[in-house]
Amino acid sequence: MTDVVWLALSIGALLVGLLVGLLIGLARRRATQRRPAGPTVAALVQRLVHSSHNGIVLLNRFGDVVLHNPRAAELGLVRNQRVDARAAKAAEVASETGEPVEIDLSPLAAKGGRQPEAVLGEVRPLGDGFTAVDAADESDAVRLEATRRDFVANVSHELKTPVGAMALLAEAVQDAADDPDAVRRFTGKILHEATRLGTLVTELIALSRLQGAERLPELNTVDVDAVVREALGRARLAMDSTGIEIATDEDSGLLVAGDRTLLVTALSNLLENALAYSPPGSPVSVSRRLVDGYVEISVTDRGIGIAEDEQQRVFERFYRVDRARSRATGGTGLGLAIVKHVAANHGGEVKLWSKLGTGSTFTLRLPAQGAVAPAQRTSSGSDDMPVPMTTAPTTDPGGAL
Template identity: 60%
Template sequence: MSVTQAVLLAVVAAVLGGVVTVALGKMAQRRAHGADEADLTMIDVLDRVVREAPIGIAVVDKFHDVILFNPRAEELGLVRHRLIEDRAWAAATRVLETRKPVELDLCTKPSLGREPVAVRCTVRPLLDRDPRFVVLYAFDDSEHVRMEATRRDFVANISHELKTPVGAMALLAEALLESVDDPDTVRHFGERVQHEANRLGNMVTELIALSKLQGAEKLPDLEVVDVDTVVAEALDRTRLTAENASITISTDRPSGYEVCGDRTLLVTALTNLIENAIAYSPSGSPVTISRSLRDGKVAIAVTDRGIGIAKEDQERVFERFFRVDKARSRATGGTGLGLAIVKHVAANHHGEITLWSKPGTGSTFTLLIPVHVGEGEDDETDLHAEKAVGS
C-alpha cells in the first residue's frame, strides 16, 4: 500500500471512527477470494469519501507538503494553490512538535453572497504511531455566525424600540402629575400617553405574530381563501388611516381568484402593505391595489406615488426594524416590523413578496401567493380564460 493510500485509509478511519477500515478490510478479503466482483476498488471508495466530504480535509507533512486535500478544503480557504493556509500551517507545526490537537479559527474578511466567512479548523496527528503527518479538518461556521449576529442585532433593536415608548410614557406621566390642576394639559398629555401605549401594544402584538411565523408555533390549517374578501377587509382596516392622511385608495374590479392559506394572516399582510404605502406617501396622493395572475400565482400589488426607496435600501426594507425614513416612521407610529411580517406570511404560504421602487416616483409591493385551482380548472390558462370571460 502506498503512502497516499495509507493516508486515505487513515483519514477515512479518523472521520468515521474506524468502522470503514474494518468494512473495507472485509471487502478486500472477499475480493481476494473472488466472492465480490464489484467495480469499485478500496481506493476508489476512500477517494470518494474524502473528495465529497462536507468538511474540508487536508493532510500535511513536516516538510510543508500537502499530501492530500479535498475540494471543500479549497472552498473554505484551508488550501490555496496547493499550499496550506499560513495560520493552519503554524497550528500544524505545533501539532507536529507537541503531538497534541489544536483548534483555531480561520475567519475570512466579510464576503458577498454565500461565501464562507467563519471557518473553524481542528488540527491533530494523523496516526499515533507515525509522527510524519498531520490532518486538518475545516468546518464552515458561517451560518451559525450569521444567525448569532442576527440574534444580537435583534436583541439590540428590540431593546431600543421598546425603551423608546416606555421612556416616553414615563416622562408624560411625570408631566401629568405636575399638571393636575390644568384639565387641558392633562388631556393633552393623556392622549400622548395613550398614543405611546398603543404603539407599544402594537409592537408586542407584531413581535408575537412574527415569532409565530418564524416557526415558534405551527400555522393554523390552511383553507381556500377568496382574494377579493382579503382585499375588502384590508381596505376596511385602513380606511380611517387613509382618510386622516388625505390618501385616496383605489382598486381594480373583483377578480374571483382564490388561494389556499390563512385568511387572517393574508389580511394582516395586505393591511401592512397598504399602511406602509400611506405612511410614505404625501398628503393627497393616490394608492392603488390591483389583482392579477402571474405564472400560477395571484399577484396583489400595492402601488403608491410616495418618496420611493433608494436601490441600496430595497433589499433591507424587509428586515425587522429597518426604516427608510426613521423620523417619518416614528411620527406615524410605525413599529418597523410590518414588512418583515409580510415577508414571512408570503414564505409560509409558499409565495413571495417583490418590490419595485424609484426615488421620487413611488413604490410597488407585490404579494404573490399560489393560486387555488378548483375542480374543472385543470391549468392556469383555463382559469385565466374563465375569469376573463366572466369580467
C-alpha cells in the same frame, strides 16, 4: 505380493488422492464465494473523505499534503498542493503535544461574492507524524449571530423610546394633577405610546414566528378577494383619519395556498404604509391579477415615493424612509419586513416600483392555486406594472418591476 495386489493398492491410492484434491478444491471455492466483492476499505475511506461537507486534509510529518478533498480547496485550506500556513503550524503543535488544536482558518482578505467568511477547523494527531485537518464553513452561523445581535440591539432601542416616553408622561400627569385639561392631554399621549408599544410587541412576535421561531400553520386554500376585503376593513380607521378612500378593482375569483391571517396582515401592512406616506385625499388603489401562475396583489399610491438607493432597504427591520413621519403615525419599521417574510413563507415575493414625487407600487406575488378562467390570464409579458386603477399613477414605466 502379487501383481494384482499392487494394482489394487495403486488404484486405491489414486482414488484417495483424487478425493482429497476434490475436497480441497471445494473448500477453496467456498472460501472464494464467501469473500465479499466490491471496493476495499481504503477505497471506501477515500470516497468518504472526498464526499465530506467539511474540508479534510491529511499531512505527513514534513507538512506535505498526502490527501485532501475538493471541499478543502474550496475553503482555501489547500492551494497548489500546499496547506494553509496556519494549518501547517497547528499540525506541528498537534504532533508535538499529541492533543487536537482548534484553529481559525477564515480568509484573511475578502474576495467578494459568496465566499466563506468564517472557516473554523481542528487539527488532530494520527500518530507516526501524520495529522488531519478538519475544517467547516461556519459563515451562516456567524451571519445569523450578527443578525441576532443587531436585532436585539434594535429591539432594545425601539422599546426604550415608548417606555421612556410613558415614564415622562406619567410624571407630567402627577405634576399636573390639579389641571384636568393637562391630565387629559398627557393621558392621551400615554395611550398613544402604549398603543404603539403594543403594536411593536405584536409585530415582533409575528416576525419571530415568520423567521422560524415557531412552526407555521398548515397552508389552506385562501380566497384572494376575501383577503382584500378583510385588509380593507382593518385599514378603515386609517382611511378615515387621512381622508383617503382606497379604490379596488372587481373581484377576481383567484385562489392561493396559504394562511389567511398572515396574508391579511401582509396586505394590511401594505395598505397602512400607503396611507401613512400619502398626502391627505390623494388616491390609493388595490388591484389583483394573474401572471404566469402567480397571483399579484398590488397597492399603488401617489405618495412621496422612495429613492432608488433606499428601495431595497425598506424591507429591513426598523428601517424607515421618513423617520419623522413614522414617529408621527406610530410606525414601528417592521411592517414591510413582515410582508417580505410572509411572501417568502408562501413561496412568493414582494416587489417594489417607486419614484420620488410620483408614488409607489408594492406587489405581493403568490403562487396561484386551482383552475382559472382564460379571461383572467394575461400575456406572457409578465413584467409590466399592475393594471392601474383610475386613481393610480399613470407615469409608471412598464417593466419597472
